[in-house]
Amino acid sequence: MKRMLSGIKPTGQLHLGNYIGALRHFVEYQDEYDVFAFIANLHCITVPQDPKELKKNLRDCVALYLACGLDPEKATIFLQTDVKEHAQLGYIMNCHTYMGELNRMTQFKDKQSKGEKNLSGGLYTYPALMAADILLYSPDYVPVGEDQKQHVELTRDVAIRMNHRYGDLFKIPEPLVAKVGARIMSLSDPSKKMSKSDATNKGCIYLLDDLKTARKKVMSAVTDNLAHVHYDPENQPGVSNLMQIYSSLNHEKPFADIEKEFDGKGYGDFKKAVADSVCALLEEIQRKYNEIQTSGIIEKTLTDGAAKARAIAEKELDKVQEAIGMEII
Ligand code: AQP
Helix, strand or coil, rough: CCEEEEECCCCCEEEEHHHHHHHHHHHHHCCEEEEEECCCHHHHHHCCHHHHHHHHHHHHHHHHHHHHHCCCCCEEEEEHHHCCCHHHHHHHHHHCCCCHHHHHHHHHHHHHCCCCCCHHHHHHHHHHHHHHHHHHCCCEEEEEEHHHHHHHHHHHHHHHHHHHHCCCCCCCCCEEECCCCCCCCCCCCCCEEEEEEEHHCCCCECCCCHHHHHHHHCCCCCCCCCCCCCCCCCCCCHHHHHHHHHHHHCCCCHHHHHHCCCCCCCCCHHHHHHHHHHHHHHHHHHHCCCCHHHHCHHHHHHHHHHHHHHHHHHHHHHHHHHHHHHCCC
């Protein structure tokens, strides 16, 4: 069975972009692939966190993985810090990643260009840790949203470099970026990605938003004055983004069919249909999320997942340290 690995860093509440760009694919793939889905709590602290809030977000992330349909009997779900090998291989990957490569990573550059002060060293080097997260488990594929593709490509480059230097150490993973929904944009500013760190809170639909709030966000999404539902990201970015969301939540309905469905109708009708789809999804997720809270399944999932992940990661780290010449016995 081919293996797949992906993670989410709960620096805040998970949102519709995380679901459409990543989470729903983990769920789709779990019958066909050996899925490893982790909660990237080391990556969370690359930006300042409130300890109480972080704890809640981590727990919510596991609950949402389960509520969205990940099955712990099929997928291995674990917390990054429960497998210490991530940090250790992360350091080794750091030592094999060039500063020129890290300088090219757009996520760090974006934050820097916004003039954010006191960015941490961890944020700068996080692609090296992400390389370790991936390579520890020798996955065939890494499903990611578009923004993370560059980091998987860096992982490949560093892995190939280390394979040349030390012999065949790592399997080279492929990024898997979906055709639809790989970059869901902010509803209030469709030139920006939908992000947890949305300062206005209006452009981002959180999976735990109450339905009234979520509907309101969709109904007030920024569109244009062209008044026809047409897929054209350049000239109609807001409408095209809503079409991406609608398609993703309706069995990847082709854009041409969506255009036909809303031919001659106003944006109000279209937004209502998008809001109905979003609310139906959120309602189902939140119903399961509430059941999960008191079931004890979160603790069991993490304990079992960590044991399975650790067994694989220990062996991989040993192999790497041995090849580099770091071990004596
Ligand atoms: N807007 C998005 N559209 C599609 N996919 C997305 N992903 C994130 N945002 C979108 C995908 O979700 C997975 C987990 O991402 P992450 O939460 O670990 O990191 P991120 O991409 O940095 O997410 P945010 O929300 O933008 O976080 P902040 O605001 O803290 O920087 C990844 O596969 C990602 O591609």
